[in-house]
Amino acid sequence: MTRKPAIEIKNLWVSYDTTVALKDINLTVRQGDIFGIIGPNGGGKSTLLKAILGLIPPTKGTIRIFGESPEHGRRHIGYVPQFALFDREFPISVLDVALMGCLVRKPRLSWYTKDDRKTALNALGDVGMVQYADRHISSLSGGQKQRVFIARALVSQPEILLLDEPTASVDQSIKESMYDLISRLQNRMTVVLVTHDIGVVSSFVTQVGCLNQTLITHYDTTLTARMLEDTYHCPVDLVAHGVPHRVYEPHEETHGGQGGD
Numbered sequence: 001m002t003r004k005p006a007i008e009i010k011n012l013w014v015s016y017d018t019t020v021a022l023k024d025i026n027l028t029v030r031q032g033d034i035f036g037i038i039g040p041n042g043g044g045k046s047t048l049l050k051a052i053l054g055l056i057p058p059t060k061g062t063i064r065i066f067g068e069s070p071e072h073g074r075r076h077i078g079y080v081p082q083f084a085l086f087d088r089e090f091p092i093s094v095l096d097v098a099l100m101g102c103l104v105r106k107p108r109l110s111w112y113t114k115d116d117r118k119t120a121l122n123a124l125g126d127v128g129m130v131q132y133a134d135r136h137i138s139s140l141s142g143g144q145k146q147r148v149f150i151a152r153a154l155v156s157q158p159e160i161l162l163l164d165e166p167t168a169s170v171d172q173s174i175k176e177s178m179y180d181l182i183s184r185l186q187n188r189m190t191v192v193l194v195t196h197d198i199g200v201v202s203s204f205v206t207q208v209g210c211l212n213q214t215l216i217t218h219y220d221t222t223l224t225a226r227m228l229e230d231t232y233h234c235p236v237d238l239v240a241h242g243v244p245h246r247v248y249e250p251h252e253e254t255h256g257g258q259g260g261d
Helices: 045-052 070-076 094-105 114-126 142-155 172-185 225-232
Strands: 005-016 019-030 034-038 060-065 077-080 160-164 190-194 207-212 214-218
Touching: 005 045, 005 190, 019 045, 019 190, 019 214, 045 060, 045 070, 045 160, 045 190, 060 070, 070 077, 077 142, 094 114, 094 142, 114 142, 142 160, 142 172, 172 190
Parallel strands: 034 190, 034 207, 077 160, 160 190
Antiparallel strands: 005 019, 005 060, 207 214
């Protein structure tokens, strides 16, 4: 059965004042895909996600979410940003953070219901964090917080999940469990994953894009040295076996971003 497009982008350009962030992006992500995006810092990865969400207007081109504009289609999307800022002194529990995901579909100033709490607890169970429901969010490790933020996104029951560097600043064991979680989510939704872990894209994604202002999309998950050098503008060596691992050759020059990050 042919899978319908979840995200369709045609001839997309995005600029900040006179600085071009994205150039002529064309992309189709189908329902049930795990689409991985790699590329150097400053290459436009986070900008692309924000454009899909309708947070940044295109300079040119179109974006459609299940055939709708981003402003209407984003109700289908759950989003986990790279950095979630919060006041460490604010008295908010893990369950409270997850419950925030209900606000997407609730009228303003309405109270949480028993069903909302059940949905939030189920989402925390999905990410292995239900036992921490009553803990203060600031008491968790970085990887645990990321799981809670993913649960918050899942509470709205999205059809598309956007993840911006979900494994940043966590150790390898946490990364591996996070990748396993993302793989399991494929059965329920389309996933777009921004990552610097190049080994990940050949481990479990169904499609990969190399983004450095322009996007090169590959409909298989085989990455060659030429593809990576065209994206990072520097030599990149990759070793991947079993679970994601990465080894990069050191280099002194920087070319439009961090080639080994």
